[in-house]
Amino acid sequence: MTDALLTHDRTATSHPAAGHRHAHGGRPLSAAGRRTYTAHINPDRRIVAAEPDFSRQFGRTSADTCGRSLYELLHPSSPSYLDRHFARLSEGRCNRFDERMVGLGGSGRVFSAGLTGIAVHDTTGGLAGIVVQVRPDQEAVCAAAEEPAAHPRERLLSKLDAQVLEGVASGASTVQLAARLYLSRQGVEYHVGLMLRKLKAPNRAALVARAHSLGMLTVGQWPPRVAPEFIK
Structure with missing residues (x-):
């Protein structure tokens, strides 16, 4: 074979x-x-x-x-x-x-x-x-390798940020997230942009990888959920 x-x-x-x-x-x-x-x-x-x-x-x-x-x-x-x-x-x-x-x-x-x-x-x-x-995604690997894991208190997200991150991690599109969270598409992109800057990630795939590496997303759960200690 x-x-x-x-x-x-x-x-x-x-x-x-x-x-x-x-x-x-x-x-x-x-x-x-x-x-x-x-x-x-x-x-x-x-x-x-x-x-x-x-x-x-x-x-x-x-x-x-x-x-x-x-x-x-x-x-x-x-x-x-x-x-x-x-x-x-x-x-x-x-x-x-x-x-x-x-x-x-x-x-x-x-x-x-x-x-x-x-x-x-x-x-x-x-x-x-x-x-x-x-x-x-080489940029995701590099970002994870270069940045040390942060203490959870340094990575607090609002409840809405956490919902957006969970949606991105599950593969939802901007349009799907906008409908699910009652936001405009620009509103979704605004929150995604905030988290990209917070986690120093170049794109959505890297954002999810960084969130996993920092322990922000709970292991063994689908759809993904942000761990409570990271939410304000």
Whole structure:
């Protein structure tokens, strides 16, 4: 099965539609210039093969990565929204999906990234496995690495700020948040902008990663909730 997965991965990443180019060291890059790390999982979400760089991104070795559930490398909220995508691949309702994720790196670091899942079929048309490609947001990683964790009292949010952050973390759009919180779109963007400056994050994905790294968002809960000690 691994040979079939590797063959499919070479095809998928070299196809023009995949939007990849190669860096000087041969590492595939996304159209936005982000590095792509690849692993192969079976239909039960267990990793059967992984590039060394994929494992290092999660603070592990290849030997420690293989055999583990993919979800062990991701934030505990991941199964609640990724399971439906993997189910669609398993049932043959789609051949590919793209989603956002928060990964667990070494030393308690978290990072935001894009996650792509690509179905690999055997000769009978059944699902042989899944190629997963992770594209970390480098600016989110750098922000998390450069800024020390702050004491909760330094990061107090208003109740409305917390609701906006929870919505952003759950993937809600500006329009959806405006309707949910009875704000204008400009009002939502104002509160998002305040939190971007507070947490020194360059974009929404980085904001969520920073909030996770600071312990602002409760672990293992979906939809995400801001921990009470961070709310005024």
